[in-house]
Amino acid sequence: MDNNIDNWESLPTQEVEKDLDTNIETGLTDKQVEARLSKYGKNVLPQGKVRPWYITFLLALVEPLQIILMIAAVISVLAPRIGDWHQPVHASDFIDFIVIIAIVVIDAVLETVQTVKARKSVDSLKTLSKPRAVVMRDGKQMEIDAADLVPGDIVLIEAGRFIPAELRILESSEFTVDESILTGESLPVNKNANPIKPTTILADKTNICFMNTFAVNGRAVGVVIKTGEETEIGKIAATINANTDTKTPLEKKLTKFSYWISVFAVLIAVVIFVSLYFTGEKNAWSNYLMVAITLAIGVIPESLAAVVSITLSFSTKRLAEENVIVKKLASVETLGSVNVICTDKTGTLTQNRMTVQKVITDNKVVDAKEYVNLANNFEKDIFKKLLLLPNDAVTEGEERIGDPTELALVDFAEKMGADEQEYRKKFKRIDELPFDSERKLMTTVNKDGKNNIICVKGAIDELLKVCDRILLDNKVQHLDEKMKKEILKESGSLSKNALRVLGFAYSDEQKKKDYEKNLIFVGAVGMIDPVRDSAVKAVKEAHDAGIRVVMITGDHPTTALAIAKDLDIAYTEYEVMTSATLEKLNDQQLLRVIDNIKVFARVNPEHKVRIVQALQAKGNITSMTGDGVNDAPSLSIADIGVAMGITGTDVAKQAADVILTDDNFLTMMKGVNEGRNVWQKIRRTIVFLLGINIANVLGILIISLINHTSPLEATDILWINLVVESLLAISMGMGPNDDSLMSLPPIKGNNGLLKGLLWPIIKISTILAGCLIGAFYVGMLATPDNLLTINKDQFVAGSTILGDGPSHQFDSWKELLKCNEFIRNSDAKINAIVYGRTAMFIVATLSPAIIAHIIRLSNWKSYKRVEFSINKSLLVASIIAVVLNTLILFIPGLNDTVFSLVGDKSWTSSNCWVIFMAIGFAFAAPALILLTDAIVFFGYHYAINPWERNRKMVSDLVRKDQAQEKAAKKKNKQKRTI
Structure with missing residues (x-):
């Protein structure tokens, strides 16, 4: 047998049978099956390797920031011994080492736990059971596990079954298959045994059935041509498994930040050591080196890794409650960075359920909802019969079997109070003329009391040819050519808006050969797979957030454009590109035009990958949203892949980074909001940590250069960096979200963590450093x-x-x-310098507890009113920090022996003013920061110079014009629809 043929669709049936060495009538023998199973293997999809939890844990430990922290931990033990290696080792010498390593381990544990939890959540979403297949073997019909199918097997398929492998159709009877999971085509495809010209477009292969698609109508016999990894879905699964995990934008930025902060810390150490050495005692170089290393470690935000992990962990927990499963912690931030969302149409933006939208009745078009609410009359009673009787769809409870078009007619009749089961019992079918592609009509004869009724449905142009009367105003009237043209005009207007139009007619009993003659035309319906209401809102939210939405679908351009208009994604055919045009463009040509294309239609899975890659090449952070197998490669290659949890295939869920368990596109926007807030919280934390750390370093450096001694001991610096700041920084990531961030443009992918943060860092560090120095020197006035x-x-x-x-x-x-x-x-x-040190220590520990609450990086420029939200976690952390620092000041032995501060017995009525003075300096720093922000805020909103005022006025006018133009387009679109 030859199983390396690519163009099975072009071969005649006899040649297919010969090439596969099989027998259409009797199937394969047991001996042939055994040999082919050995050669081709089981008919199962390739499974990706699952990374063990301990590997995830170990990989989390070797991230750049974690490595730097571990090096810092080791240095913290070695630095005090420089120049005096023989001094005894105490348990207290390892406090900073233990704290830093604990932070690293906690970060790795959080990453591992979240990854394992997400994996379990994904596994729980797999609902499809093992498929079965009916085959002919050795002349006997039997049902087997689909995994045991081999090339050459003869498979029998009927409505309601999944296609178990890739098949070439040999025989068919009114056979249609739903291929939306693979091609994105929303309507079922008619399948037959006729050879066709070779084609690369899967949706056009009308004699091939693809694995995991679904038979919705009729029956067929097919021969297996490919199994497992060789099938289209198998190739996609193998491609996904071969893709290596890529770093998210946040991970890349953290890596880059780690390198820069390391270089900065080394420079700080060199500057401090050199400065102290040349301005102080040369023989005290080891002391200076220890101070330099201690301060260099102090610059590194040791708690940043924990802050990032805890912030992301809290966000993933919140998102899980909002029906968003995040498989990887850092993917949350990627959602917030997205500036282009590529989305599948069927099942994502639309309901994946054909629905009647319009009704042609009494020679006019009315909305389906309006028609349902009309009073019952003779015409409506006839219409309900015509919807249900010439119809083979079956619905019972949650089970729905049949052509989506016929299912839509059943749904519409049920909205009008007609029960499908009761109608078919009451009006029994006694004869029928099945639908065929030449007549384009389906006719049934049903008992209606003592009489019979002929019910006909089909293409409206063909139906009108066999109608000579029409039901108008509940009366049967003559149907002339002028009326027919008017009906066809109304039908054409619906077709232009991508609605599928079906006409309905009836008659009294006639001879069988006259069933489809002299009929009475009743009306027609226009149906489409409608957009989700939530998708309309989601697209609007995306546009308001500065995110471009691109629709990528296997559907026809007309249908795709109609849906795009309803969603305000695209308005003209010039914004639509088909796969045929796409294939003619090389990569450079595609890059030149891709910014102007809003809809890609009739595409294959490989086209989706190319589109996503082109958008990424333009510097976009791109998300791909979908549910089908055809979406899986692009889900895998996108910066963030988002799969549907209910209708999504297992392959799509495996490829995605995020899964929406409610299949709601609007839910994704909640993820974008969460992602933007994660990014903002991390940036606020960086401003806080670097601002405070640099302030401490500046204060210590300046005082050390003046006085030739460090104002704070290593234990003091350690307490400030690892306990006070870490406690506050971690709780900063647990605060409420700021929804105003959704009105800002997306974060550019090439923006580093420090982009736009230099001013707030400089502001905090300089103001706080000034207060630290001031508190030190004022405190020194109390020296006895x-x-x-x-x-x-x-x-x-x-x-x-x-x-x-x-x-x-x-x-x-x-x-x-x-x-x-x-x-x-x-x-x-x-x-x-104990009094100066104590004053400086009070400011260094109390001031951060206040500053943490007032760091604002939000969208304050867009509003004249700044709203402050309370972070309860941060409030509790601040109280704990203040209490701990108070205990340190007044617990005997802890204050003077451990932290080298003023002992509790040394405070008297003549020097206790130092405490109150230091508290004043501690409050002065955040007060000055707030004052600086207030001046900038006032200047931006209320003291705009003429040039800025004119620019703001022009910007407001442009936005107003754009809003009016958009409203006009929407209004024109609605007029065209009507």
Whole structure:
């Protein structure tokens, strides 16, 4: 047998039988089946490899930011020992190491848990059971597991069954197949055994049935030509499995940020060490190196990785409650970055359910809803019979079997109070003329009491040819040529709007050969797979958010454009491109025109991939939304693939990054909103962490250069960076969402994490650094005389400043700090600045608890009123931080021994003002930040200079004109529809 043929559709039946070495009448023998199973394998789709949870965990540990943090953790242990490796090791020396490693592990655990949870959620959405197939083998008909099919098997198919493999039709009877999951074609395709010219368009292969599509009407006999991975759906599944995971935009930005912050930290360390070395005591170089490394580590936002993971984890939890399953944490932010949404039509934007929209009755077009509400009369009673009697669709409960067009007629009749089952029992069918492609009519003869009624439906142009009367105003009247032209004109207007028109007529009993003669025309219906109401709202939200929506469908251009008009996606045929045109364009030509195309019609799966790749090549962050097998390759290649959870195929769900469990396109916009908020929360956290860290470094560096000693100890810096800031930063990601972000343009894919953040970081760091320095020097005014008396053993041997005395009394703390005759590692300077250190520590720990609440990066420029929302998690974290810092200040041993602050017994009525002064500086920093923001806000909205005012006025006029033009287009579209 030859199974390498590509153009099976062009071969005659006898040649197909010969090439496959099979027998149409008796099928394969058991021996042939066994040999072919051994050669071709099982008829199953290839499965992608599932990554074990521990591999996911290990990969999360080797992200760039995590590696930097682990290096910092090791340095935090080694730095204090530089120059003195023999000092004893204490458990307290590993506190910072433990905290940093804990943050890294927590981040990896969150990533692993979310990935495993998402995988389980996806598995639970798989609802299709194992398909079965009816075959002929050794001359016997039997039902087998579809996985056991082999090329050459003869398969019998009837309505209601899934196609178990790729088949070439050998015989058929009124056989139609729903191929929407593969081709995107919303209407069933008629299948027959006639050879056709070779074609690459799957939707045009009218004698081939594709695996996993669905038979909706009639019966057929086919021969298996391909199984498993060789089928069209198998090729798609294999392509998806071969695709390697690519980094999301957030992951790329975090990696880039990690490199930059590492370089910045190294530069900080070098600058600090060099500055201290050349301005201070040369023999204290190891102390300076330790300070430099400690501050360099302090610049690195250690909690950022945890903040990102926890923020994303909370977002995925919120999205799960909103029917959005996110398979990978970082995909949430990608949703917020999307600026082009490519979407399938059938089942995504539309309901994937043909519905009657218009009715032609009494020679006029009325809306279907209006017709349903009309009073019952003779014409309406006849019309209900015509909808249900010449109809083979079966509906019972949730089960719906039959042609979608006939199912739509049943649904419409039921809206008018007619029950399909009762009508068919009451008006039994006694004869029929089945539909065929030449007559384009279907006729049934049904018992109607003592008489019979002939019910005819079909193409309206063919139906009018056999009608000589018409039912008008409940009376039968003569149907002349002028009336026929008017009806055809009304029908044509519906067809132009992509509605499928079916006409209906009836007659009293006649001879069989005259069933379709001298009929009475009753009316017609126009039906279409209608857009979802939620999709209209979703597209509007997308446009308002600056997101372009592109429809990609296997449907015909006319149908696609009609749906696009209803959704306000496209308005003219110039915005529609077919696959035939697409194939004629090379990549460069496609890039030149793709920005002007809103609808791609009649496309194959490979075309969808090419379209997505072209959009990505233009610098867009592209989302692909779909439910069918034909969508899977593009779902996989897009920056973010979004699959439907109910109607979506398993292949589509496997390829996607996000799954909508309610099949609602509007739900995706909730994901976009969440993604934008995730991005904003991460950016706010970066501003907070870098602003506070740089402020601390600046304050410590400036004071160290002036006084030749660090104002804060390593333990103080560690507490500020890893406990206070981390506690606040993590809770910042748990706050409520800001819906105003949906009125901003999408984030550009090439924007780094620091894009637009330099000013707020500089603002916070400079203001807070000034307050830290101010608090230190004001606090030093409380230094008592006993701290200015230095014992002999704290000076270098032969010190000239001592004379012969056992100690030396300095006149001021400034004079003490300028003295260079202390021995190395002396506690003299540490003790002398304890009041300044305490004041600075209070500001460094209290001020961030306030600043965290006032960082605004939202869309304040678009509104003259700034709304503040309360982040309850951040409020609780701030209270905890304040309480912890208060305990540190007043718990004996903890304040002076561990943190080198003023001991609880040292506070008196004469120096306690330092605490209140420091609190004042702590509040001064956020107050100055708010004042700066208020000045900028006022200047933008209320003090615009003439040039900016004119520009704003022109922008407002342009937006107004665009809104009016859009409204006019919509109004014209509605007129054309009517």
